[in-house]
Amino acid sequence: MRETPKHAEETLRRMEEYSRAHDNTYSVPREEGHFLHTLVELYQPKRILELGTSIGYSGTWMGLAAKEYGGKLITIEIDAAKIKMAQENFNAAGLSETAKIIRGDINRELKKLAGKFELVFMDSEKEEYLKHFRLFRPRLHKKAVIAADNAGTHPRQMRDYLDFIRTAKDFDSVFVPIGNGIELSMRK
Secondary structure: OOOOOHHHHHHHHHHHHHHHHOOOOOOOOHHHHHHHHHHHHHHOOOEEEEEOOOOOHHHHHHHHHHHOOOOEEEEEEOOHHHHHHHHHHHHHOOOOOOEEEEEOOHHHHHHHOOOOEEEEEEOOOHHHHHHHHHHHHHHEEEEEEEEEEOOOOOOOOOHHHHHHHHHOOOEEEEEEOOOOOEEEEEEO
16 A cells, blocks of 8 residues: 555544544544555556445545546535535545535435446445445446445344345355454455
C-alpha cells in the first residue's frame, strides 16, 4: 500500500475521531479500510459502487486507491447530514473528482444506475443485502468482486444473502476475518 497523502491521512483521522464520538456514523474499522484500499489497489476496478456512504470513511479509503489509476467511486446514501459530511471529507481528501455521492434510497437508486461495476462494497441495511444484490447484479462486470461488510458482526441479519452467495454457482465466496468481517465474493 502506498503512503497515504498527509491531507488524506488527517481527514481519515478526523473521521475516526468523529465516529468514536458519534454512534450513528457506522464507519468500518481502520484495518478494514486498509483492506478495502488494498483490494482496490490490486484489482483496479474502473467503477466502484458503495452502498451506504455514512460520513465517507470507507469511500475515502477506496477512493484514494482508485484515484491513483483513474478509477471512480459512486456511493449511495439517504441521510442528508451524512452526505454533507461525506462530501466535505471527500473534498478534504482530494477526491472531489473521484467520488460521486447519489442521494436517495438504495433500492430506488440501484434501478436507475447505468453501466457496469467491477467492485461493489455493501455496508447498508444488513437485512437488505440480498435485495440489493439482485438489483445490482445485472450491472456487474463479468469478473466483479463484492465485499459485504459485517459478515462477522451481523451474520444473522444478513443470513439470506450469505446463504445465497456462498452457494451461488457463478461466484466464489470466502469470509475474511478482518474488521467487522467481510464476505468477499468474486464472479467466476
